Amino acid sequence: MFESMEKLPVQEMLWRLDRFRSNILEAGLDCKAVMIFSKLNIYYFTGSLGNGLLWIPMDDEPVFMCRKAEERFRLESPLERVAGFRSYKDIPGAIGEFGLKVPDVIGAEKTGINWALAESLQKRISNVTFKAIDHPIVRTRMVKSRWEADKMIICGKRHHEALYHLLPELIHPGMTEHEISIKIWECFFSLGHQGMMRMQNFGEEVFLGHVAAGDSANYPSVFNGPVGLRGEHPAITQMGYAGKVWQDNEPLTLDCGFALEGYQTDKTQVYFPAGWKVPDQVQKAHDMCIDIQARVAEELRPGAKPEDLYEIALKMAEKGGFSEGFMGLGGNKVPFLGHGIGLAVDEYPPLARGFDDPLQENMFLALEPKIGIEGLGMVGVENTFMVTEKEGVCVTGDEFSAIRV
Incomplete structure (x- = not known):
């Protein structure tokens, strides 16, 4: 029933993801997947100011875990993998829908989440090492397409x-x-x-x-x-x-x-x-x-x-x-x-x-x-x-x- 005002071109999204992964590798980070929390960076990587959490594997397609307005996200973003999401404890099940697992080392956008939420995440996703990937994000965004x-x-x-x-x-x-x-x-x-x-x-x-x-x-x-x-x-x-x-x-x-x-x-x-x-x-x-x-x-x-x-x-x-x-x-x-x-x-x-x-x-x-x-x-x-x-x-x-x- 609705049409998007603008949809991020799929090649634009793939270009950004490729550059981001390259910047992570260049920084010497050995994370197997990355979590993006802030709406602005979710927008940058997907084309929608989504309410949720973006999961970016280093060697697979991303998954957006959506708390609200999944319909709007699908209108605006070319990203096809979308799962329901309410709590951090839902992460393993949400990415599991697409054959993905929680690895032992995860990159985290640490400036995109407050202290209280970070503690909540660590309680619900245990036995994981979180590494900051904020600098690779800003280095990716600094060069415009x-x-x-x-x-x-x-x-x-x-x-x-x-x-x-x-x-x-x-x-x-x-x-x-x-x-x-x-x-x-x-x-x-x-x-x-x-x-x-x-x-x-x-x-x-x-x-x-x-x-x-x-x-x-x-x-x-x-x-x-x-x-x-x-x-x-x-x-x-x-x-x-x-x-x-x-x-x-x-x-x-x-x-x-x-x-x-x-x-x-x-x-x-x-x-x-x-x-x-x-x-x-x-x-x-x-x-x-x-x-x-x-x-x-x-x-x-x-x-x-x-x-x-x-x-x-x-x-x-x-x-x-x-x-x-x-x-x-x-x-x-x-x-x-x-x-x-x-x-x-x-x-x-x-x-x-x-x-x-x-x-x-x-x-x-x-x-x-x-x-x-x-x-x-x-x-x-x-x-x-x-x-x-x-x-x-x-x-x-x-x-x-x-x-x-």
Whole structure:
């Protein structure tokens, strides 16, 4: 009676599974099967945001153990092996329907399950060694297929259209951060933004993003990024504060993500009041961020190391005299230049020290060089780039100057 809005192509699913198994072997893990618990990774491997547990043998077809909405799963996923599931004690019987057994070594997505559920699993599946396979998962997801890349490219185009072309006609100094947030949502929703964005690191949340007028951009932030913000309330540290008005002598910094068909792009756009005589140091700081973004984008080729890209940015900021405010002021300073992005905003790898996995073609990375200025706010850029054989290709627009409003 129902038709799926989209069904993951079977070859796309098989490509992901093959790469995942290869990454497990490359990591030296000797697990015979893998358990995936989080809905986001279940979606990645099956095409459906299923409620249950995904069992992936190393040498056989996967089985999805479904707690609820088996009909929806079958509509959306090409995976044919589906079994009923209520409790971890049902695992042996569920996979047994397909001639599979519980091995003595199992890979487990340990960040996809909480402590209480992990203890419950260990009680019901005894005499088993569980090995973490979280890193092979993120290394699999960090390289996008053509199917994924096409979605992100469309997402990026709409993202740029909203922040660069549509929004400037709707905002002006004198508006509160909250009022500006509403206008951003109007632009985003008009272009198909799906409302929900996802973070994968434990405890991180995102809703629209950062709307920071003036010194709000240096306000203490618990979010793991350089832009500060007051947020809606101490309980909702996202979007913008109804009590903060954008003044005609300060920048407005918007760090807001766009989501389309599950995939996300990241972009920061800075706006200057039309009549503001921008101080030289502010303009120089913004121009420095554009230069850093351009220089690092040149190196977004297969083989480049994330830690080396971060060092390029640090040296440029130091040479330009902006080390103190680069990537945040004081407690807001973060030790990275950017991050992977896709189904989650904060995907692997961060562009930071200690991360030396070489880049691969068709990775997507958000570069976000920003500079905080004491007592005034923050300037800078952020855009999403695709790694290609020649250089990084920006998918979120080709205009990076601050916009006069």
